[in-house]
Amino acid sequence: MAFLDKIIPPAFSLDGSVPGRKTLALTGDWTVNSAESAEKLLGSIDLAPDQTVCIDISRIDSLDTSGAWLVHRFRGALEYGGKRTELIGLDEKRKILFRELEKHHPPAWKPERHRFSVVGFLEATGRVGVDVVKDTLAMLNILGTLGAVLATVLPHPKRLRSISVAVQFDRSCIGGVPIVALMSFLIGAIISQQGGFYLKQFGADVYVVDLAGILILREMGVILTAIMVAGRSGSAFTAELGSMRMREEVDALHVIGMSVTEVLVLPRILALMIALPILTFISDISALVGSGLVTWVYLDIPPQAFLVQLQAAISTKTLMIGLVKAPFMALIVGLIACVEGLKVEGSSESLGRHTTMSVVKAIFLVIVVDGVFAIFFAAIGV
Numbered sequence: 001m002a003f004l005d006k007i008i009p010p011a012f013s014l015d016g017s018v019p020g021r022k023t024l025a026l027t028g029d030w031t032v033n034s035a036e037s038a039e040k041l042l043g044s045i046d047l048a049p050d051q052t053v054c055i056d057i058s059r060i061d062s063l064d065t066s067g068a069w070l071v072h073r074f075r076g077a078l079e080y081g082g083k084r085t086e087l088i089g090l091d092e093k094r095k096i097l098f099r100e101l102e103k104h105h106p107p108a109w110k111p112e113r114h115r116f117s118v119v120g121f122l123e124a125t126g127r128v129g130v131d132v133v134k135d136t137l138a139m140l141n142i143l144g145t146l147g148a149v150l151a152t153v154l155p156h157p158k159r160l161r162s163i164s165v166a167v168q169f170d171r172s173c174i175g176g177v178p179i180v181a182l183m184s185f186l187i188g189a190i191i192s193q194q195g196g197f198y199l200k201q202f203g204a205d206v207y208v209v210d211l212a213g214i215l216i217l218r219e220m221g222v223i224l225t226a227i228m229v230a231g232r233s234g235s236a237f238t239a240e241l242g243s244m245r246m247r248e249e250v251d252a253l254h255v256i257g258m259s260v261t262e263v264l265v266l267p268r269i270l271a272l273m274i275a276l277p278i279l280t281f282i283s284d285i286s287a288l289v290g291s292g293l294v295t296w297v298y299l300d301i302p303p304q305a306f307l308v309q310l311q312a313a314i315s316t317k318t319l320m321i322g323l324v325k326a327p328f329m330a331l332i333v334g335l336i337a338c339v340e341g342l343k344v345e346g347s348s349e350s351l352g353r354h355t356t357m358s359v360v361k362a363i364f365l366v367i368v369v370d371g372v373f374a375i376f377f378a379a380i381g382v
Contacts, residue, residue: 030067058089164267173275188287230362241341269334
């Protein structure tokens, strides 16, 4: 409080002895501690139009960047209103301060263009293409670094951070079982209800068991699980790594000579590749239970008949086709989550944007990977 008591309140005086010319003399302390009162003071000044205003700052006792910015902004407002202004009473230090302020103008506001433009469309397409290439190169970089780390870790298993893998597995797999089981149960029930509604019209309602079994085990189980894992664990990975980037913990690992891929990326991706097949199996079982319950209640197909028909429709190969996709989808989700997390800059806005992009990109590529596998399995006749 002793320091605040020494502040001289900002004040001004007007001298209009010269016709058509006003001299505005500023006094007191124009610093960050008195910025609020100084701004109110400048707002209360009323000057007649068509006058030249000389702003004299030679009587100011203390002046810092905040006070200089208020004076600079006030002068700009006067000139925008049609008045001519002049800043007088500058010593060498204050000349340098105002010269630096004049170099930092806020960017000019430009209205958004809503009209369609071929050039704008091509520019946006080009930017998206460049971003896709950059993201692909970043993923390949992480994948290559991951391969190099694995080549180092596999001959020396003690270097693998098993505790970190176990912690990430607990978060990704064990913690995600309830939501995966519930969502899969509901999806399986919906598939059987909708399929039974249409097949019942043709007297082929028993084939809803074949439809649900093959669709769940081959496609829906692994896709739904991968999408839920991307939204749950992928976003968590991005947020964790992004927070580490914001707190400069990733830079600290570089400084002490530790591999970011070995410490942060490998445990997460390895845990996710172990967790997703297990979650996919749980999802398949939950979806089949939901399907069997609906066919029993809605189509009067008892559980024994459901199991007999299901055994005739599917085989171990059908289950394995879905499970084989799971590690690859986990790898894609983990890579995207880690890449987006390591791209976070030093703001919360950047963290939120990259977390959202991580989920969107992961879901998109999961569907693309599933399509690639569908084409592959069709080509080999499976």
